[in-house]
Ligand SMILES: NC(=O)C1=CN([C@@H]2O[C@H](COP(=O)(O)OP(=O)(O)OC[C@H]3O[C@@H](n4cnc5c(N)ncnc54)[C@H](O)[C@@H]3O)[C@@H](O)[C@H]2O)C=CC1
């Protein structure tokens with residue numbers, strides 16, 4: 131375990147150098163890892179484990195699109211792809227990768243197959259932390275831990291294929307066998323993590339729910355929409371408003387932030403831009419601080435998890451989500467974005483490029 135200094139605070143981090151894949155393979159050599167669910171995280175984690183030489187099987191409902199997807203991805207019915215119950219029975223480590231709401235429904239079935247010494251693995255602290263809402267209370271004689279990749283399952287797979295890893299956090303909730311730590315770290319490496327950061331279930335879920343509702347997804351759309359609206363109301367064209375709100379950020383400036391930090395991005399912009407950004411950022415911080423505080427409270431009191439459970443347990447939740455996504459897609463800002471994106475060289479048809 132390496133101790134690294136993060137802005138003056140020391141934290142434990144597991145690196146692939148100290149826990150190489152060969153060690154993970156060794157730890158997992160007698161295990162059958164059953165990945166239950168083949169949505170977004172399922173394929174990323176199952177395929178990376180398969181390519182890493184781990185004995186992995188997938189449990190998924192037959193006659194579903196995702197069953198067919200698993201077959202297309204190389205999982206073989208009756209050998210490495212099974213109905214959920216059969217996979218639960220065969221698995222010694224159960225990777226519970228159904229949507230957080232669906233985990234509640236299937237829990238009685240999963241619990242039945244959690245015999246002594248098995249391990250229950252999550253990619254989120256949700257089910258355990260909010261157990262008063264989810265009813266997920268594992269038996270005492272199984273290991274319970276999580277590896278939560280800090281990004282989409284799609285990125286997990288893509289970065290693995292590029293020979294890079296996605297950072298993940300890991301946590302142990304229950305160590306019944308005395309081997310929870312080596313099991314969870316081995317799995318973290320096997321699913322394609324780059325670095326593994328230590329946390330606990332509650333911290334993982336509180337920060338994750340805050341982040342996705344906040345700067346990562348909810349807040350960013352909110353501030354995009356507000357700036358776009360002001361520019362449009364002052365007579366700017368859709369393309370100008372979109373370029374100054376989104377396109378320049380994602381194409382030019384965020385890659386610089388990713389590479390070397392905010393000050394470096396600022397330093398690579400004009401002195402005029404730097405003066406303005408340095409003057410205004412604290413005003414935006416102060417304006418949003420109460421909203422972030424309200425958001426964290428809403429997470430910590432269980433209001434956000436309850437809302438997610440209530441809405442995602444309805445039979446027509448996918449249709450409803452799709453309708454809301456369509457509203458975003460059809461908004462002028464994102465329609466303008468579609469046209470702006472079509473102008474990127476990689477999106478131009480050969481005829482258009484030469485025309
Ligand atoms: N989406 C992501 O990239 C990330 C997800 N996570 C966590 O990983 C876990 C899995 O998330 P996702 O892959 O996004 O899930 P998902 O929403 O894609 O669903 C996973 C699977 O659940 C199946 N399913 C849904 N309802 C079912 C039911 N009633 N019975 C049986 N199967 C059912 C679906 O067919 C699908 O195969 C969650 O705990 C999530 O919070 C963690 C990090 C990132």
Ligand SMILES: CC(=O)[C@](C)(O)C(=O)O
Pocket residue numbers: 279280281282283338342346
């Ligand atoms: C991709 C990820 O980590 C999220 C945004 O938290 C999620 O999909 O739940």
Ligand SMILES: [Mg+2]
Pocket residue numbers: 279280281338342
């Ligand atoms: Mg997340």
Ligand SMILES: [Mg+2]
Pocket residue numbers: 338339342
């Ligand atoms: Mg999340």
